[in-house]
Amino acid sequence: MDPRAYTIKQISVFSENKPGRLMAIAGALEEESINILAFSIAEANGFGVVRALVDKPEAAYKKLNAMGFMVSFTDVIAVKMRDVPGGLFEMAKLLSDAGINIEYSYAYSGREAAVLILRVDQVENAVKSIIFRGGNLLKSADLSGSP
Amino acid sequence: MIAWDPNMEMMPEAGLKKLQFRLLKTLVYRLYSFSNFYHERMVQHGVHPDDITSLDDLRRLPFMYKTDLRDGYPDKIFTAEQDELVRYHVSSGTTGKPTVVGYTKHDLDTWTESLARALTSCGLGRGDVVQVSYGYGLFTGGLGLHYGAERIGASVVPTSVGNTERQIELMQDLLVTAICCTPSYLMHIGDAAKKMGVSIRDDTHLRAAILGAEPWSEQMRTRIEDEMGIRAYNIYGTSELSGPMFCECTEQNGIHMWSDICLVEILDPETDEPVPEGEKGEMVVTILQKEALPIIRYRTGDITSLDTSPCPCGRTHPRIARLAGRVDDMLIIRGINVFPSQVEHALLGIPAVSGHFMIEVSRRGALDDMLVRVELNPEAFSDKINDLMAIRGMVAHTLKNALNVSVDVEIAEPGSLPRFEGKAKRVIDRREY
Known part of the structure; x- marks a missing residue:
């Protein structure tokens, strides 16, 4: 098992907290026909960081x-959860048992499953220990559209 | 009419001129002989003390700049030995390097005497209770007015700045009649008093305020006087000259500059030529009696005009008008001098941010707010908010250390702040005076 197959490139974008910034980012991705799979905004006083998983991270970065x-690119991992009550609890318990500290996290609920995206300090260790405990991780190849 | 030193304050102009010439001549000889700095400057400038044959010859002497004081840090320009000094004050410099002013016993005496005259001229004296709400410490405002007010026999309440509710309680309990502070702090006191249900006009004995250390306007004076039922007087001074030294008399029409203490020139800052009387220019000051840190033709950077016509109060010493601005881009934030160059200098030492910045100044209530917006360096960008908050906190901390004043910091996107060709205009001042 190559843990690197399970590290996913998130794009992180710095943005001042003012009207129109998100529109500019989203508009740019649309122009390049880049699909956004998951997305979150972390905000602080006066600025924020837009974080997104996209199907073409390199193209998004360039644009x-x-x-x-x-x-910037940030390595994250994406864990599939059962989309039923208790699904998040199962995952949280698994992460807790594995001693994985989450820097930040966000989630999306897709057609096939709900996915929890995690930013952790030691990605490879986290990948191994999640898989060891029977967790189901997405591969970066799962996100990119047509190869 | 009461004056502190009537013989001096009402001396006819001819007598004052004679006295000034004598003091200038003595000063120049002394500095030529005993000060390396002034000796070298005079030699470079091709002027010898013998060339000073009239007051007009003052113009033959070289200028002194704020940078000279900074370069002389801490005491290279002093002409008194350390064991002759009885006090130091320290003010912020233009690039983060402070300026130290030393005082001999005589220097403190001249300063205090200047303020004793000034405070008497605006109607204060024995029996008054004077609350000194300027900062005490390295800043000259607090201690200067403290000793000035003591000298005239007033009872001093040394509250310094801050703890405003307590200031208002003491003002009521000790029957304070006069307060010395920045105009914005007095307005802040007024707002705080209102919230406490205290009317300065009806519930205190306050009748006068001695206001300075930052720009203010006639409109602000009218507002303060009407609201509080007091008279507000404008005081002037900078640490290089000793500290606050000169104040308006009860006529409230210009600040008397004591001729036996200083010589005032108003020059066109472009040509360095004197402007006609009454016209605005940069004030250049020579302090005639100063032992530890002599000041000859010091470019204050302050823009004002001179009025030598007789004042109805009877004092013969010329008056300067309310300051109309600065030659340079110095800002005064809560009484502290801040140069954009200081901000620039401090930011250049922080790898996480770029040298592109903007300063925005506004008023929150009556107090100044300074915001520095600076662009993040792309290398320092992190997807973690905590990292970015830490950068912001570190920038704020560095700026506070460099400027001695707290600032808000905003991290901006690279390329989002204005770029300047030629002289940068990095300050947006939204305060109204």
């Missing part, structure tokens, strides 16, 4: 960077 946005 946003060219527009003057501060963009």
Whole structure:
């Protein structure tokens, strides 16, 4: 098992907290026909970080960077949860048992399953220990559209 | 009419001029002989003390700039030995390097005497209770007015700045008649008193305020006087000259600059030529009696005009008008001098941010608020909010250390702040005076 297959490239974009910034980011992704799979905004006083999983991270990075946005890639992992009551609890228990500290997290609920996206300090260790405990991780290949 | 030193304050102009010339001549000889700094400057400038044959010859002497004081840090320009000094004050410099002013016993005496005259001229004296709400410490405002007010026999309440509710209680309990502070702090006191259900006009004995250390306007004076039922007087001074030294008399029409203490020139800052009387220019000051840190032709950067016509109060010493601004881009935030160059200097030392910044100044209630917006360096970008908050906190901390004043910091996107060709205009001042 190569843990790297399970690390997913999230794009993180710095944005001042003012009207129109999200529109500019989303508009740019649309222009490049990039699909957003999951998305969150973390906000602080006066600024925020837009985090997104997209089907074409490299293209998204290039486009946003060219527009003057501060963009970076962040390695995250995505765990499938059962989309039923208690699904998040199962996952949270698994992460707790594995001793994984979550830096931040967000979720989306897709057609097939609900997915919890996690930013953790030691990605490879987290991948191994989640799989060891029977967790179901998405592979980065699962997210990219047509190859 | 009461004056502290009537013989001096009402000396006919001819007598004052003679006295000034004598003091200038003595000063120049002393500095040529005993000060390396002034000796070198005079030699470079091709002027010898013998060339000073009239007051007009003052113009032959070289200027002194704030940068000279900064470069002389801490005491290179002092002409008194350390064991002759009885006090130091320290003010912020233009690039984060402070300026130290030393005082001999005589220097403190001159300063205090200047303030004794000034405070008497606005109607204060024995029997008055004076609350000194300027900062005490390295800043000259608190201690300067403290000793000035003591000298005239007033009872001093040394409250310094802050703890406003207590200030208002003491003002009531000790029957305070006069307060010395920045105009914005007095307005803050007024707002706080209202919230406490206290009317300065009806519930206190306050009748005068000595206000300075930051720009203010006639409109602000009218507002303060009408609201509080007091007279508000404008005081002037900077730490380089000693501290607050000169104040309006009860005529409230210009600040008397004591001729035996200083020589005032008003120059066109572009040509360095004197402007006609009554016209605005940069005030250049020579302090005639100063031992530890002599000041000759000091470019104050303050813009004002001079009025030598007789004052109805009877004092013969010329008056300067309310300051009309600065030659440079110095800001005064809560009484503290701040130069954009200081901000720039401090930011350049922080790798996480770029050198592109903007300063926005506004008033929250009666107090100044300074916001520094700075662009994040892309290398420092993190997807974690905590990391970004830490950068913001570190920038705020660094700026506070450099400026001695708290600032809000906003992290901006790279390329989002204005770029300047030529002289940068990095300050947006939304305060109304």
